Amino acid sequence: MAENAVAEEIDLSKIDKICEKYKGKKGSTIPVLQAVQEEYGYLSKEMLERMGDVLNVSPHELYGVLTFYAQFYTSPRGKYVIRVCRGTACHVKGSGRISEVVKEEFGIGNGETTDDYGFTLEEVSCIGACGMAPVIMVNDKTHGNLTPEKSREIFREYAKKLKEEE
Amino acid sequence: MSAVKTDIIEVHICTGTAGVASGAFEVMDAFNEVFKSKNVPAIVKERECKVKKTGCRGLCERDVLVDIYLPGEEVATYEHVTPDKVQTIVDEHIGGGEPVKKWAAKKSYYDFYKLQKRYVLKDCGVVDPEDIDDYIQLGGYEAITKVVKEMSPEDVIEEVKKANLRGRGGGGFPSGLKWTFCRKSPGNHKYLVCNADEGDPGAFMDRSIIEGNPHDVIEGMLIAAYAIGCNEGYIYLRAEYPLAIARVKKALKVAEERGYLGDNILGTEFSFKLHLKEGAGAFVCGEETALLASIEGERGMPRPRPPFPAVKGLWQKPTNVNNVETYANLPMIIKNGSEWYSNIGTEKSKGTKIFALSGKVKSTGLVEVPMGITVRELIYDVGGGIPKKRKFKAVQMGGPSGGCLPEDLLDTPIDYDSLIAAGAMMGSGGVVVMDETNCMVNIAKFFLTFTQRESCGKCIPCRVGTKTMLDILERISEGNGREGDIELLESLAEDIRVSSLCGLGQTAPNPVLTTIRYFRDEYEAHIYDQKCPARECSELIEFVVKDERCKKCGICKKVCPVDAITWEKGQVAYIDKETCVKCRECIVNCPFNAID
Ligand SMILES: Cc1cc2nc3c(=O)[nH]c(=O)nc-3n(C[C@H](O)[C@H](O)[C@H](O)COP(=O)(O)O)c2cc1C
Ligand code: SF4
Ligand code: SF4
Ligand code: FES
Ligand code: FES
Numbered sequence: 001m002a003e004n005a006v007a008e009e010i011d012l013s014k015i016d017k018i019c020e021k022y023k024g025k026k027g028s029t030i031p032v033l034q035a036v037q038e039e040y041g042y043l044s045k046e047m048l049e050r051m052g053d054v055l056n057v058s059p060h061e062l063y064g065v066l067t068f069y070a071q072f073y074t075s076p077r078g079k080y081v082i083r084v085c086r087g088t089a090c091h092v093k094g095s096g097r098i099s100e101v102v103k104e105e106f107g108i109g110n111g112e113t114t115d116d117y118g119f120t121l122e123e124v125s126c127i128g129a130c131g132m133a134p135v136i137m138v139n140d141k142t143h144g145n146l147t148p149e150k151s152r153e154i155f156r157e158y159a160k161k162l163k164e165e166e
Numbered sequence: 167m168s169a170v171k172t173d174i175i176e177v178h179i180c181t182g183t184a185g186v187a188s189g190a191f192e193v194m195d196a197f198n199e200v201f202k203s204k205n206v207p208a209i210v211k212e213r214e215c216k217v218k219k220t221g222c223r224g225l226c227e228r229d230v231l232v233d234i235y236l237p238g239e240e241v242a243t244y245e246h247v248t249p250d251k252v253q254t255i256v257d258e259h260i261g262g263g264e265p266v267k268k269w270a271a272k273k274s275y276y277d278f279y280k281l282q283k284r285y286v287l288k289d290c291g292v293v294d295p296e297d298i299d300d301y302i303q304l305g306g307y308e309a310i311t312k313v314v315k316e317m318s319p320e321d322v323i324e325e326v327k328k329a330n331l332r333g334r335g336g337g338g339f340p341s342g343l344k345w346t347f348c349r350k351s352p353g354n355h356k357y358l359v360c361n362a363d364e365g366d367p368g369a370f371m372d373r374s375i376i377e378g379n380p381h382d383v384i385e386g387m388l389i390a391a392y393a394i395g396c397n398e399g400y401i402y403l404r405a406e407y408p409l410a411i412a413r414v415k416k417a418l419k420v421a422e423e424r425g426y427l428g429d430n431i432l433g434t435e436f437s438f439k440l441h442l443k444e445g446a447g448a449f450v451c452g453e454e455t456a457l458l459a460s461i462e463g464e465r466g467m468p469r470p471r472p473p474f475p476a477v478k479g480l481w482q483k484p485t486n487v488n489n490v491e492t493y494a495n496l497p498m499i500i501k502n503g504s505e506w507y508s509n510i511g512t513e514k515s516k517g518t519k520i521f522a523l524s525g526k527v528k529s530t531g532l533v534e535v536p537m538g539i540t541v542r543e544l545i546y547d548v549g550g551g552i553p554k555k556r557k558f559k560a561v562q563m564g565g566p567s568g569g570c571l572p573e574d575l576l577d578t579p580i581d582y583d584s585l586i587a588a589g590a591m592m593g594s595g596g597v598v599v600m601d602e603t604n605c606m607v608n609i610a611k612f613f614l615t616f617t618q619r620e621s622c623g624k625c626i627p628c629r630v631g632t633k634t635m636l637d638i639l640e641r642i643s644e645g646n647g648r649e650g651d652i653e654l655l656e657s658l659a660e661d662i663r664v665s666s667l668c669g670l671g672q673t674a675p676n677p678v679l680t681t682i683r684y685f686r687d688e689y690e691a692h693i694y695d696q697k698c699p700a701r702e703c704s705e706l707i708e709f710v711v712k713d714e715r716c717k718k719c720g721i722c723k724k725v726c727p728v729d730a731i732t733w734e735k736g737q738v739a740y741i742d743k744e745t746c747v748k749c750r751e752c753i754v755n756c757p758f759n760a761i762d
Pocket of ligand 2: 450467468620621623624625628629667668670671672
């Protein structure tokens with residue numbers, strides 16, 4: 001339901017301009033997908049079709065590439081994307097519990113988004129800040145040296161922020 | 167870190183990933199503000215006060231790290247600096263000449279660097295990664311100047327061969343030899359690729375180098391390109407490293423403006439164009455043939471070798487792939503000569519290696535040590551040993567392809583060949599230390615979960631075999647292990663090893679095999695006694711406080727998130743099983759190991 005509603009409002013015309021820039025360039029499939037996703041936040045079937053038209057490639061080909069890589073998303077994501085590092089250093093320091101705290105607070109598991117599109121949980125491997133393990137990122141902000149309770153406080157702060165923004 | 171010669175006052179602030187996460191820019195603003203507001207004692211004796219951004223220096227847990235350079239004095243370092251401390255530091259230290267002792271770096275900070283030999287990382291944490299002039303002032307781009315003006319490509323290859331540089335991306339293949347293959351391949355369009363995909367979850371040396379000293383990597387690539395005869399190149403960088411991406415972009419732009427990249431470099435015939443490619447999140451893309459497929463815009467699936475990239479690589483052209491750290495070794499080899507370089511390290515493994523030390527060690531971080539030091543020295547002397555008075559159990563080296571070493575192999579010297587013989591590997595340099603509270607079945611399960619998820623699916627043994635192994639590990643850790651499971655794991659491991667196409671599959675069973683090899687009793691305890699000796703597998707823990715060991719401190723009550731623990735002063739704690747969610751917080755936090 002919600003997904004359709006979102007899809008209908010989207011203006012796909014920006015895709016043309018983005019694609020023109022990459023058209024005919026070798027090795028541009030991943031960069032062009034990245035650029036369109038950067039604009040819309042995810043890549044829907046309609047977007048891929050429009051991209052295919054401009055780039056003169058089959059949408060299936062684009063789809064085949066995008067499903068291979070973890071950083072492409074086929075549905076809209078939350079306003080706040082919580083990335084819980086599940087790399088080795090973080091694992092040894094108990095990051096598994098932090099994913100559980102996300103579940104307790106927002107009811108979402110890995111790859112899931114809350115119904116109000118407020119939060120998405122994404123488990124990632126190593127974000128390169130292992131010295132501060134366990135680490136999470138909320139959008140572009142990194143939070144380190146966490147404990148389950150500290151992370152809970154952080155999540156509640158963001159939840160409060162989300163409410164205020166509405 | 168080295169003292170600065172200038173007579174201005176300099177404040178260096180770590181703006182690496184962890185620095186920024188801990189508020190480096192806020193600290194920087196605070197210094198700038200204090201310096202700007204007039205009549206500050208900081209403008210002492212009309213000297214200029216310069217605030218400088220630097221990269222990661224490896225001890226990220228203590229960020230924000232700040233160095234103060236006063237003319238004629240040794241550098242003084244502060245740890246955990248926050249904006250509210252800045253005014254005091256400026257007033258008392260810069261203005262009054264008295265360091266603020268309570269925030270100054272402690273002895274353990276200096277111990278961390280004492281045994282290290284920081285050659286590749288020499289300027290990481292010192293140079294401003296966004297300022298090419300700072301790099302040049304520290305001797306940057308001297309090596310490439312020497313190369314293009316005084317050396318033939320053959321001379322350069324010869325020098326790298328004599329230095330005996332081996333690839334730092336994991337395999338340890340001799341770089342000079344690899345270059346010769348590519349140089350000899352026919353064709354006049356050749357590619358040079360820098361593998362900065364850094365897939366090992368828990369290693370971050372490549373991020374640190376690229377983020378902290380991007381021009382060093384560019385210069386290394388230039389040297390290789392000249393030697394091999396490449397005219398175009400790519401840096402393939404993980405998308406998970408936004409700061410590194412931003413800094414490389416900036417560095418590429420200025421390097422080109424200054425004539426270090428592009429056509430007719432430094433006025434010679436040598437031309438080299440260099441591009442940045444952002445990865446899109448797939449571990450297997452660190453494998454060189456998959457990486458090339460990904461640059462071409464395809465699914466990042468490994469391709470069979472031969473043909474090797476040196477013969478048919480990117481878009482079928484001869485291509486040389488090296489790791490970030492490998493390239494970063496080159497400028498100093500050229501500047502100081504192969505003889506100097508081959509004096510560092512062991513007979514067969516020359517130079518230094520950077521490790522990401524993590525897990526249960528006092529000082530976690532990035533360390534650069536000469537090849538040949540022992541694992542024990544790395545953990546105890548550099549890392550400061552195991553915290554909380556716990557006992558060392560194992561060290562995992564080499565990431566998902568590597569293995570675990572037990573206590574009695576701690577004196578293994580760190581070089582490519584000794585580590586392999588012991589069952590681990592150099593890998594990219596991830597070192598995870600584990601203590602008695604870490605379960606070996608669990609760590610094996612962790613790595614296999616990772617490789618299983620990251621298998622590209624092309625080879626059935628890799629895709630299905632690792633899943634089967636994972637299912638077995640899962641049932642073992644839940645107390646449903648069966649007799650014969652260990653042997654089954656061993657035989658599956660062998661099948662996967664011999665019949666997978668790329669290194670991911672071939673090495674995926676290693677963490678399982680080495681934990682079985684050295685900690686078989688722990689597997690057996692899970693299978694036959696339904697016990698997890700490390701008390702990490704929550705299905706196998708009773709969650710009962712043992713009267714005889716409980717010291718009645720009450721810590722467990724405080725940390726339990728669901729209030730399942732009752733405790734009164736002077737009483738043994740009690741866990742209500744109905745309420746307990748088996749989160750293990752009490753176990754992890756009990757100082758007396760009193761909960762079973
Ligand atoms: C599954 C897999 C992942 C790899 N990941 C990386 C990586 O993240 N970084 C890297 O430099 N090499 C990685 N390698 C090794 C590369 O294939 C290649 O050998 C290396 O980049 C060559 O550079 P070097 O000779 O300088 O070490 C990986 C290999 C495999 C099989
Ligand atoms: S071994 Fe695994 S990752 Fe490598 S090519 Fe085969 S299926 Fe893909
Ligand atoms: S933390 Fe350990 S020692 Fe302290 S009360 Fe709880 S069980 Fe007893
Ligand atoms: S393992 Fe979590 S940041 Fe590296
Ligand atoms: S990011 Fe600051 S020391 Fe590593």
